[in-house]
Amino acid sequence: MNKTNAPWTIGSILTWTGQYFAEKGVENPRLDAEVLLSHILERERIQLYVNFDQPLQAHELTAYREAVKKRVARMPVAYITGCKEFMGLEFCVTPAVLIPRPDTEILVEAVLEKLHGFEQPALLDLGTGSGAIIVSLLANLPTATGVAVDISDQALVIAQNNAEKNQVASRLTLCQGDLYQPVTGQTFDAIISNPPYIPDQDIQELTQEVKQEPHLALAGGPDGLEFYRRIVRDAAHYLNTGGFLALEVGIHQAQAVAALAAPVEQLAFAGIIKDYGGIDRVVLFQRN
Template sequence: MRIDELLKGAYERLTFVSDTAQLDAQLLLAHVLEVSTSYFYTWPDKTVESANIERFDVLLVRRERGEPIAYLLGHQAFWSVDLEVAPCTLIPRADTERLVEVALSVLDINRANRILDLGTGTGAIALALAAELPNANVVGVDLIEDAVALAKRNASRNRISNVRFVQSSWFDALGTSESFDLIVSNPPYIDSNDEHLSQGDVRFEPKSALVAEKQGMADIEHIIQQASGYMAPNAYLVFEHGYDQALAVQQRLREAGFVSIESFQDLGGNDRVTIGQYK
């Protein structure tokens, strides 16, 4: 079968399950053929071997069931890094790049900053910051052993050496003498009753990385309560949170004695990132 014929059939199959059916089909076929998607515009009449058609069909069936493209491809671009992804942790999303932008905006980039990423998952935030700040010393922690191993592989994959990853429940495995100029986190912040948990890609992602008690605020509150013991003077604490949680996060930071509290919007115009400074 020709490439253009194969893609046309794939578009039609995915139209009912994806808003990006054409792109999904191209990415999956490019993955199978080990080419870039631009190849399809140059050689639409090339014939695809039956073995590759079968591999492509297996991926299409999985996508028809709703499985995320990133899990099917095994990797996801984020900021300036390319990350291996796996079902043990969340898929990095474009909205989280806003957290990286905000974090970079509050740091003196000429200093050898010490940075902590809580709940690092793939290592996306830690690695993005380490890549931008080669003089920084970055630590990423995660409760899940497989996620820590994944983050370490991503550091090697992107040849980033100024970062280390540790298995820890938030601050528990860190030394009491450690202090950081910046603490960042994209913690679980979705309420267990949120209807979005049964929709889209999140159906396939680990609930432990998504859901928190107390209407999604439990982990955020825990981090705020513990963070001051690990922050250098004038350090910043930066969260990603739910679109409707900014005021609650601001209030918790204020109650804990943080100042210069501010929220920032994501690409969709929703409050997504909130910062506070420790005095």
């Protein structure tokens, strides 16, 4: 950052950073500049606009420069700030967990709709990561209880933090293990998962930002369906009668995932829900 002797103000640093990010190919240059600066200054983005002429303190400028360097190196904004909003709640995130996506809110909303009428639903979240899905569900369902499973002990630390942060920890049990393995013998009213679904050969085609997210949370096997096969195959054993399974899927995967229920006794395909872009995003199955 080179400049004349005039002090950097909120307005001038945002203008400079937005241009710099654009030159470096950052996808949302102005937005990222604002989010990073609001994080450093610990104020809402709207407050930046009413304080454009405010000069930055030396320590603020130093911290912001470091954040800008990380973003140009393609570190995702959420990893730089350590937080991400999802379903109106704030979640802590680190490179140990997948960053919650807006698309996944479609999954949570679908589950909330399906659970209407359940008095004390028992929920299972497979591959919980940051805990965004199960914590959001419990925050919206005050009589529900949940179990969240992840193979990563680091992810479970983050999920526990987020459960406490959003005041649902007393109703959530976290288990380390591979899919259903930690919950053998238990049954639930709903099983929810956003499993890894990117075909192995497509991993190298991902953006530099996405490549910095956990490989375990992305790679779904040769065709991207490896985890879906295992989840659907055994779901009926862990669902109460009348319970359901809800899965987020990638683009062009919904029909293939829906077909997985055909050979499974006591589990039936129950529908597909599109996201706001018209893409098939959630596949539902019902326990008979």
